[in-house]
Amino acid sequence: MALLDQGHELGHPDCVNAPSVHRLREAPRFGVLDATTALLHFARCAPDDEAFACAVESCLALGLTSTRELAVATSRFPRARRHVLEWGCSTAGSGLETIVRWRLHRCGVAAQSQVSIPGAGRVDLLIGDCLVIELDGRAHHDDPVAFRRDRERDAAVSLLGGTTLRFDGRSVLDSPDEVVSVIVAAMERGLHVSRSLMRASRATRWH
Template sequence: MKLTSFLSARGGTAATAGILRAGFSRRDIDRALAAGAIVRFRRGHYGLPQDPSTYRAARELKGLLTCISAAPSYGLWTLVPAQTLHLCLGHRAVPAGAVVHGRCRHARHDWLPVAGLADVLLHALHCLPELQALVMVQCAVGRGDISLEFLRGKLGGNRNGRARSVLDLVIPRADSLLEVLANTAFRRAGLHLRRHVQIPGVGEVDFLIEDCLVVETDGETHLEPLQVKKDRWRNNASVVGGYLVLRFGYADVVHHPERMVAEVLAVLELWRRGAFHP
């Protein structure tokens, strides 16, 4: 493997120790530097030329990415990409435009300039808007990467009340960020619902509300032709089975949750008035 390929696989940057552990020699580093294939942007740290990655920025600033800036490194769900660098810094100088979090208290990422998952989530819980923090935590907890009990144990005291309230919104299973957001919206509207219900002749549905209304949350995969046909068949089977059906996409759930809830409430009110009865 070429040194440039190694750096590319490591997010574009690496420290000398990591390069040597990968089997390269100092002569390999010197040759790549002389050829302009890599650059030394800080003592003991190398990267690809003209690489704008956040990893390089973190190494240049002698910090670790955290909070939403570290979400891609762990494959965590996010509602919006990071608009600025969120960093843990071991010094007091604060880069212009960066968001600086407290020091990291847990083991960092093995080879990237990224804080450990526990610190990333704890910082997100204190920093981000409620739902943005929720989807990150839901993703990590749902995959079994970390437990709610561990996070709660780190959030004692009155000053952590808001962060603990976000943990209360995490559900045992969510197949997409849309499910956890829709669940939060429906619960706050006072609706009685069940998740991942098996309906004979239909299969598993995302939500069954008030035991009469099936609600499905559709991500991008539901726009694929085969999935569209499957969803149409499931809709028909649900109606034949005696259920009402509503489907909501990404824009509905993420950007217009109030409208989504209003439509659900409107259908339920019509059902109560007998609009769908003979």
């Protein structure tokens, strides 16, 4: 199994999960399985909750299913996976975001996906008032324009009183616990809480 981030394969090279075959009693209409049913089957063989969370949020973000549809079908899913359905959202911009947000969730840390910040732009993840997490897929390294815009956004966040932590995709996939440890360490230093004039205007600046 491989994760796709902006069209680039980012699977673990040492992945040994064998394909799992599921058989249906009735053929799907037009020969195409709907996303909710596909997730139902994947819930039964996903190697862990994180992999299932990535599948759920990918389907939601692509509009292949909705939180409403999943809520209606929740009782059909294994009990051990239902909490993932309740957690998933449709705003995740990539599998990298889902991985980091899921691991932070397991640590009791809430992070918002794809937050638009006036004066800075859209950021991947926001924790608290002003800790921004940016996760760069391969495309960011190959596109000089995107690279420049990312740094301009980092500077804008800094001027607003925020802090940006930036990680590349390989770090997230190969060392996710280390990425989360850095984020938690930043929170322990209070970098997620505004100490500038931004605190007074966070209701309008950070939402």
